[in-house]
Amino acid sequence: MFARMKEDVMSVFDRDPAARNALEVIFCYPGLHAIWMHRIAHWFWTHELFFLGRFTSQVSRFITGIEIHPGAKIGRKFFIDHGMGVVIGETAEIGDNVTMYHGVTLGGVTWDKVKRHPTIGDNVVIGSGAKVLGPFTVGANSKIGSNSVVVKEVPPNSSVVGIPGRVVMSEEKQPEKPDLQHGNMPDPEAKAIACLFDQIRDLDKRFHALASEHEELKRKVGA
Secondary structure, rough: OOHHHHHHHHHHHHOOOOOHHHHHHHHHOHHHHHHHHHHHHHHHHHHHHOOOOHHHHHHHHHHHHEOOOOOOOEEEOOEEEEEOOOOOOOOOEEEEEEEEOOOOEOOOOOOOOOOOOOOOOOOOEEOOEEEEEOOOEEEOOOEEEOOEEEEOOOOOEEEOOOOOOOOEEEEOOOOOOOOHHHOOOOHHHHHHHHHHHHHHHHHHHHHHHHHHHHHHHHHHHHH
């Protein structure tokens, strides 16, 4: 248990340059408190002590501002930065090394008692205010931009932005190690704009080539 808690603390240092020492992380990071309390709530839930699970979850929500249903399944090194307003539903499943920012919702789109919340793959980064709604999978190593609304499957190694969310970048190769430092966070919109500029430059080159050919033909006809 203590080894797992130490791993949680170290994952904060890996992904938040503002973290100065272990004491500060242990006492001043609500995302860490929410994860630790969720493990207790989840233990109650899996042992069919449903009221204790929900009660522990509600206490955690009151203390941290983060609502995680005790039925949700969460992997190792899960990091919630800032955290206020995060909501994670009952049938959500979260892989290892996932990073999530404030205001994120992993929600459902049906009232039926079925799998209705998303499955988040390993190494996924979900930006602040994003909404991921439905029982689909967000592939490993993907990034979801801030305030995006994702309602369908996301392939691995993709970047998603917009309402509704659309894939703007998709990498074939899996990165060796995701860079999750604040200064190096991926910017899917910037990448999409860069792609548009590349296309514009390509079209501009083709236009000038055609214009040159046209002028050459005019000279030949005039001669």
